[in-house]
Amino acid sequence: MKTEDIVTWQKAKEFSNEIHKMDIENKDFEKLIREASLNIAIHISKGFERVINSEFLKHLYLAQENCSEVKTLMYKAYELNYIDDEQKEKLFEKSEEVNKLIGGFIKHIRNKMSSNNREE
Numbered sequence: 001m002k003t004e005d006i007v008t009w010q011k012a013k014e015f016s017n018e019i020h021k022m023d024i025e026n027k028d029f030e031k032l033i034r035e036a037s038l039n040i041a042i043h044i045s046k047g048f049e050r051v052i053n054s055e056f057l058k059h060l061y062l063a064q065e066n067c068s069e070v071k072t073l074m075y076k077a078y079e080l081n082y083i084d085d086e087q088k089e090k091l092f093e094k095s096e097e098v099n100k101l102i103g104g105f106i107k108h109i110r111n112k113m114s115s116n117n118r119e120e
Contacts, residue, residue: 014094
């Protein structure tokens with residue numbers, strides 16, 4: 001299996017692509033939200049390359065943190081009128097989808113670690 005096969009990574013990348021399509025007049029803000037969105041997929045990829053499940057989990061938690069960061073930045077973008085209602089709803093929906101997928105992945109890895117400990 002490769003990183004590219006992971007649905008969670010694919011959805012995180014798609015979400016980042018949507019964020020990158022935004023044209024925000026405040027370029028510093030634009031850079032901040034773009035970097036945070038890209039880091040979601042980056043952490044999933046980095047974690048997947050780790051051999052130790054606890055290291056993978058660490059990166060999945062970081063991906064979740066980045067997802068929360070993007071969500072907060074999206075709220076701010078909406079409050080500052082950088083994005084409209086339609087964009088906000090679309091992006092929030094995608095952000096929730098990615099966050100749930102990461103949460104499911106975390107649960108899967110934790111269960112796997114738990115069952116491995118019982119076997120020893």
